[in-house]
Amino acid sequence: SQTIHQWPATLVQPVGSPLSLECTVEGTSNPNLYWYRQAAGRGLQLLFYSVGIGQISSEVPQNLSASRPQDRQFILSSKKLLLSDSGFYLCAWKFGGGSTEAFFGQGTRLTVV
């Protein structure tokens, strides 16, 4: 069966520091991968998605970037964090196609201080 791992679970970082959040998927190949951000425990905003190694699509301009160095690895990064980057970050995977559901990691609570 497929599993998704996301770490760390919580992170407190000072303003201006770099960020690296990692997500890996096991038990499948060539998944679509996604990064979402959830502000204040409410709606999800799609940040990035990837349909293959090295292929990244950005949904909103921001202080963050994403990379997919391996088929089942998706990384969210920032060179310099802003206070507004605080939030709950969720990684997800799904098979290609609109009819398939997404499966989510447990999330990372990022607090920028």
Next chain:
Amino acid sequence: AQSVAQPEDQVNVAEGNPLTVKCTYSVSGNPYLFWYVQYPNRGLQFLLKYITGDNLVKGSYGFEAEFNKSQTSFHLKKPSALVSDSALYFCAVSLANQAGTSLIFGKGTTFSVS
């Protein structure tokens, strides 16, 4: 553009009463519709989806949802709510089979059972 609306921020019911969480959508084409649940500080868990066929979809943990094309709605229901059903519920929509198709989520409805 695709969009999903969940008109209620919070719904409160007594245990044993029916659970209904409302969702309406707007898409240009045939929608695929999904419901997810989120417990505090956790990821989203898939409950059920509508792709085609029977308008009443049954999912995990006794949840079901009814697709209504004329009203562009996909309301989530459970006949008898439990305290453990207290959580944040998300409706989502996506479109036809395209590589990279993403789920578009509503803002979520907090359901509280006392």
